[in-house]
Amino acid sequence: xxxxxxxxxxxxxxxxxxxxxxxxxxxxxxxxxxxxxxxxxxxxxxxxxxxxxxxxxxxxxxxxxxxxxxxxxxxxxxxxxxxxxxxxxxxxxxxxxxxxxxxxxxxxxxxxxxxxxxxxxxxxxxxxxxxxxxxxxxxxxxxxxxxxxxxxxxxxxxxxxxxxxxxxxxxxxx
Numbered sequence: 001x002x003x004x005x006x007x008x009x010x011x012x013x014x015x016x017x018x019x020x021x022x023x024x025x026x027x028x029x030x031x032x033x034x035x036x037x038x039x040x041x042x043x044x045x046x047x048x049x050x051x052x053x054x055x056x057x058x059x060x061x062x063x064x065x066x067x068x069x070x071x072x073x074x075x076x077x078x079x080x081x082x083x084x085x086x087x088x089x090x091x092x093x094x095x096x097x098x099x100x101x102x103x104x105x106x107x108x109x110x111x112x113x114x115x116x117x118x119x120x121x122x123x124x125x126x127x128x129x130x131x132x133x134x135x136x137x138x139x140x141x142x143x144x145x146x147x148x149x150x151x152x153x154x155x156x157x158x159x160x161x162x163x164x165x166x167x168x169x170x171x172x173x174x
Contacts, residue, residue, distance in 0.1 A: 088118035095174040098164045107164065111174070116148075 013020050063074065075089045091113035096106040146169075147153045156166065166172045 089113075089115050097172055097174050107160075109160070109174075 063070070063078070075087070078084050079087055091111075093111050095109055095111045097109050098106045147155065154172075156164075156172070161167075164172060
């Protein structure tokens, strides 16, 4: 930088300090906005990954049924005949609850059916449901014995149960 250009730039900046301050403030504000948007995106992606893992578990592969569905013994063959030890069956679908005949006018719910005994490696948050030391004091109010021994038993979120008028131990037509 030549001395003449340096002196003229310095003279201009000393005569217009507000303009220099606003320029620095503008650059700082722009950098802050970019950092904030980047942090928000990273946080949203992490939250999405965690919620997806909470619903789907830590599975790496899946067997999806075609239009005819899967044979009833597909899981048994996968574990026994093919030797896959880390496997857990999941059945999921959308159902209508609390409606009139044929489900009209009801509320659409996502049904997720799992095997709690096979889910341990994939869903560690289910460890407290076993009725052992981990379930006491955890705030869980699940009757695990009734849940496992009563045909057709299901877990439903408290808020959803209240909205549908279902008491603990009650029935909900799907």
